[in-house]
Amino acid sequence: xxxxxxxQPRPDADPPAGGETRAxxxxxxxxSQYREPSGWRSSWELLVTAVPFVTLWALAWWSxxxxxxxxxxxxxxxxxxxxxxxxxxxxxxxxxxxxxxxLSDWVGRVIGVVTLTPYDVWRRxxxxxxxxxxxxxxxxxxxVHTLTVAEFRGLSAAGRLRYRLYRNPFVLFxxxxxxxxxxxxxxxxxxxxxxxxxxxSAMGTNxxxxxxxxxxxxxxxxxxxxxxFLPTMLVAAxxxxxxxxxxxxxxxxxxxxEDDWQLQHAALHGSSYYVLPGPLRWFSANIGMHHVHHLQSxxxxxxxxxxxxxxxxxxxxxxxxxxDSLGCVGKQLWDEKSRRLVSFRAxxxx
Numbered sequence: 001x002x003x004x005x006x007x008q009p010r011p012d013a014d015p016p017a018g019g020e021t022r023a024x025x026x027x028x029x030x031x032s033q034y035r036e037p038s039g040w041r042s043s044w045e046l047l048v049t050a051v052p053f054v055t056l057w058a059l060a061w062w063s064x065x066x067x068x069x070x071x072x073x074x075x076x077x078x079x080x081x082x083x084x085x086x087x088x089x090x091x092x093x094x095x096x097x098x099x100x101x102x103l104s105d106w107v108g109r110v111i112g113v114v115t116l117t118p119y120d121v122w123r124r125x126x127x128x129x130x131x132x133x134x135x136x137x138x139x140x141x142x143x144v145h146t147l148t149v150a151e152f153r154g155l156s157a158a159g160r161l162r163y164r165l166y167r168n169p170f171v172l173f174x175x176x177x178x179x180x181x182x183x184x185x186x187x188x189x190x191x192x193x194x195x196x197x198x199x200x201s202a203m204g205t206n207x208x209x210x211x212x213x214x215x216x217x218x219x220x221x222x223x224x225x226x227x228x229f230l231p232t233m234l235v236a237a238x239x240x241x242x243x244x245x246x247x248x249x250x251x252x253x254x255x256x257x258e259d260d261w262q263l264q265h266a267a268l269h270g271s272s273y274y275v276l277p278g279p280l281r282w283f284s285a286n287i288g289m290h291h292v293h294h295l296q297s298x299x300x301x302x303x304x305x306x307x308x309x310x311x312x313x314x315x316x317x318x319x320x321x322x323x324d325s326l327g328c329v330g331k332q333l334w335d336e337k338s339r340r341l342v343s344f345r346a347x348x349x350x
Contacts, residue, residue, distance in 0.1 A: 024264035031296035034303045042097050053081035060228045068227055075228045079235035080283040086115045087285030093123035094297045113208040116181045120201035121188045130297055134266030137258040141190055144249055148334045149347045167332040177237035246325045247272050247290040251341050255334045267294035272320040291318050
């Protein structure tokens with residue numbers, strides 16, 4: 001494991017349970033100096049994402065009269081800009097995009113109509129994810145369902161089959177994204193008893209989406225909905241789920257029971273640094289620097305590279321290349337003995 005001792009440890013830090021815990025806690029303080037967003041920079045990032053997205057949408061719509069294949073290809077290309085819009089919405093949810101929280105929230109709500117995501121519902125669920133990531137007693141809210149080896153062995157044959165199907169790549173990255181964005185997000189799942197605001201968020205977003213689709217269908221017909229809207233949404237949804245998956249589902253991730261779980265330690269060691277090429281890093285709004293994001297979620301995405309530049313120790317932690325990430329699909333169970341995410345085969349032969 002890389003040496004993550006921070007360059008300027010606080011003399012008044014709480015007595016640590018161990019070196020790793022102390023380092024993680026100190027990083028939170030050190031990274032807090034990067035939290036301040038820039039209004040002009042945030043506005044620029046929104047502009048250079050939204051304008052190309054709308055332009056490609058219009059171009060794909062127009063190209064239907066030339067070629068259906070061309071229209072669908074442009075729609076698939078536009079999925080990259082939709083992913084980036086979602087990442088801007090993500091920063092709004094963390095109050096990391098504009099200093100004015102109300103402005104951030106309304107930008108997030110508007111983008112949520114385009115991404116089919118009820119903003120206030122998603123923000124609450126995502127906050128729970130940040131507050132419990134890596135805690136074995138608090139699984140099931142905003143994460144990819146993960147069983148321990150012992151739990152999997154304790155299931156019935158039908159239960160093991162259901163879990164295997166759930167962790168199948170086709171289900172996770174094809175059927176799952178469709179269900180999540182087109183079905184689950186239409187209701188405030190997990191928050192139905194937490195207040196009217198989440199119902200208002202879900203139903204208000206649904207009404208705005210319905211109005212948008214009616215307008216598109218009226219002026220463009222089924223061809224626009226089927227060859228422009230759907231490809232853009234489905235491809236973007238699959239990319240988004242993939243990014244979320246590899247950020248936490250890698251071999252040396254971190255899971256602990258409640259008594260041993262520590263928030264900052266889980267943030268640093270339970271999230272990967274997904275090392276992406278420049279263009280992919282831009283379209284994903286640096287979300288691959290996920291260990292830093294979990295340590296200090298209020299840092300705007302455009303300041304994350306600044307942190308890795310100033311603190312190269314973090315650039316060597318939890319590194320996951322594109323090639324490495326492909327192997328994450330074959331890791332489905334948390335082995336509490338080896339403290340590794342392992343495959344079904346490895347669990348069976350252990």
